[in-house]
Structures are given as structure tokens and as C-alpha cells.
Amino acid sequence: MSWSNTAWQQAExxxxxxxAMPFIQELIAGTLPQEKFKFYIEQDALYLEQFGRALALIAGxxxxxxxxxxxxxxxxGAIVVESTLHASYFNTYNISGLAKPTPACHYYTSFLLSTAALAQVEVAMAAVLxxxxxxxxxGDYIYGQHQVTNNPYSEWIDTxxxxxxxxLVAKAIDICNDAAQNCTQQQQQAMADAFEMGCQLEWLFWDSAWRMETWAAKLI
Structure with a gap:
């Protein structure tokens, strides 16, 4: 069994x-409140900037x-291509782009940057996967489920x-499988654990957008 199959089974x-999250289900139905989607897009733009940096660290x-x-x-791609999608939404929804990262966004990007800089590079590759x-x-799940005509979020879904x-995803998976072949069983497990943590933080990021999370105290 390939490393990616094992890692997916661990995190599925x-x-x-x-x-099953309400954010995803309402995105499918086209009923997600606009303010929640705007919140998500603004945080995602902040996330992608740091994600791009993590990928560059791995490249190095x-x-x-x-x-x-x-x-x-x-x-x-993270910095240029996907930022174009965000730019269109920023214009559509009149988003200022002045938001500060939420605790979830800060946690996720800090995990990626620290792992990309300090962990074994194969583990870092798994963390960003x-x-x-x-x-x-x-995206595939939403695309297969949504039947709504003129869904306001169809551009995001199609992307x-x-x-x-x-x-792009297939290439990222292949790279991790290739890298894992040169790792010990213990190192492969560390890769799988980093992948699972990344999946948990994906859940947390969407949950944060659904709750429109703020800091408990005014720290930033």
C-alpha cells in the first residue's frame, strides 16, 4: 500500500x-450567509500568503x-493564481483586505511554517498536502452534490x-509517495501524523469561518 493510501485511511x-459541517452543506445549497463566506475568503487570503511561504521553504x-x-x-500558484480568485471576491463583496488572522488561521499557518522550516522535509511535504x-x-464532493442554479459560490466550487x-493535487500526492520511499517506517508515520494534523486544521479553519471566530481578548 502506498504511503498516501495509509495516510488517507488515518485521516479520513x-x-x-x-x-458534514454546516459551512460545507450550506455552501452546497447556496444558502451560506454572505458574511460567513466573506469572513472565510478574507481569512483564506491571509492563509494562502503564509502557505505560499511554507511551500517556498520546502522548495529550498x-x-x-x-x-x-x-x-x-x-x-x-498559491500566491498568484489563487489570489486572483480572492481578488474577484474582494471586489464582488467589497472586502477591505484589512482583517487580522483569527486564532485558527494563526494556528494553522504557524504549524505549516514551523514544520516547513524545522521538521524533516518529507514531514513538511506531508503537512502541506x-x-x-x-x-x-x-470540491469534488460539493460539485457532485450541488444542484442549485445560480449558486453564488459556484466560482469557488468550480475552482x-x-x-x-x-x-496539481495528483502531483503533490505523488511527490509525498516518492519521498516516503526513502524514509524509515517511523519517519513515514511522522509524515502521516503531520498529514492528519493538517486535516484537523482544515476542519478548524472552516469551523472558524462558520463561527466567525474572534480573539477572546483584544490581543492584536
């Missing part, structure tokens, strides 16, 4: 909880030249359920 229960530490190139392109794989799985994104 989290994915099942994600697709990767052992294989091809992986250096792949993660450099991943970083470019949920942002590819979970998003594709959720993450599209063939281009699926190819």
Missing part, C-alpha cells in the same frame, strides 16, 4: 466530519531538483473541483 474520519530544502521546481511552482488533497476532495487543480 476528519474528511467525513468536514463534508527539497533533496531532488524536480521537487525543488515542483514546490516553487506550487508556491507561485491537506491543503491540496482535502480541498480537492471537498477546486476542476481538472487543473486535480492534476
Amino acid at each position: 474520519h476528519i474528511y467525513q466530519k468536514i463534508i 530544502r527539497a533533496h531532488q531538483t524536480q521537487h525543488v521546481l515542483d514546490y516553487t511552482r506550487f508556491a507561485e 491537506p491543503c491540496f488533497w482535502i480541498y480537492q476532495k471537498v 477546486y473541483a476542476g481538472e487543473e487543480f486535480a492534476q
